[in-house]
Amino acid sequence: MEPNKDFNQFDIPLAKRTYLDNSNSILKKKLLIFSPFLLLLFSIAALRLTRNIKLEPLVNLNFQAEISDENRILGHLPYTEISKEKLVLIEPNIKVHIDMRDSLLKMREEAKRDGIYLVFLSGFRSINLQNDIFFSLKSIRNQEAAERARVSAPPGYSEHSTGFAIDIGDATQRETDFETEFENTDAFRWLTKNAAKFHFKLSFNKNNKYIDYEPWHWRYEGSIEALKVFETSNRDL
Numbered sequence: 001m002e003p004n005k006d007f008n009q010f011d012i013p014l015a016k017r018t019y020l021d022n023s024n025s026i027l028k029k030k031l032l033i034f035s036p037f038l039l040l041l042f043s044i045a046a047l048r049l050t051r052n053i054k055l056e057p058l059v060n061l062n063f064q065a066e067i068s069d070e071n072r073i074l075g076h077l078p079y080t081e082i083s084k085e086k087l088v089l090i091e092p093n094i095k096v097h098i099d100m101r102d103s104l105l106k107m108r109e110e111a112k113r114d115g116i117y118l119v120f121l122s123g124f125r126s127i128n129l130q131n132d133i134f135f136s137l138k139s140i141r142n143q144e145a146a147e148r149a150r151v152s153a154p155p156g157y158s159e160h161s162t163g164f165a166i167d168i169g170d171a172t173q174r175e176t177d178f179e180t181e182f183e184n185t186d187a188f189r190w191l192t193k194n195a196a197k198f199h200f201k202l203s204f205n206k207n208n209k210y211i212d213y214e215p216w217h218w219r220y221e222g223s224i225e226a227l228k229v230f231e232t233s234n235r236d237l
């Protein structure tokens with residue numbers, strides 16, 4: 001179709017003039033033919049975009065998991081040493097975080113009323129002491145660090161250096177101190193039933209993929225500071 005010659009083309013705004021152009025209608029036909037393909041392309045692009053948006057949180061979660069795994073040494077999480085001012089003596093050789101003292105002593109009292117005698121074996125341990133424990137026992141037992149780490153934390157990676165961890169035994173069955181057999185004692189059964197009331201929690205249960213089961217090792221989660229200290233550990237399990 002020829003454009004109308006009588007029309008003064010220059011009176012028509014540019015947009016309208018091109019609309020009258022013959023080549024434009026060919027372009028429109030081409031567009032009609034190709035429109036399903038364009039629609040398909042658009043759909044693929046939109047789908048990819050929404051998939052990317054949905055994937056984003058998953059990627060972030062994986063990233064967080066990688067970070068906490070990177071912080072571990074032989075499966076143990078890092079813990080800083082508590083300042084000396086926050087430590088109190090509860091037994092001749094046992095110091096704990098002042099925040100957990102009352103709860104811990106109350107727990108022992110209540111157990112005694114039920115005829116159960118809890119004995120505290122180990123509380124706060126400095127990073128220096130943990131260093132001695134980890135490296136000297138390692139050589140005595142002829143174990144490689146990775147094996148040793150299943151039963152003892154490397155220095156700087158022990159819950160004991162926070163002052164919020166306590167190893168507990170049964171005063172009537174001392175042969176089970178620091179042994180898996182402690183789980184068969186009345187003390188352990190009592191703790192399993194009652195420790196949560198006093199904000200104590202078993203740190204390394206049977207499902208822990210890095211560290212061997214330690215029925216004697218309990219940690220305190222009865223203050224915001226304690227919860228913060230064990231936040232990563234609780235998130236990972």
Ligand SMILES: [Zn+2]
Nearest residue numbers: 165166167217
């Ligand atoms: Zn312990």
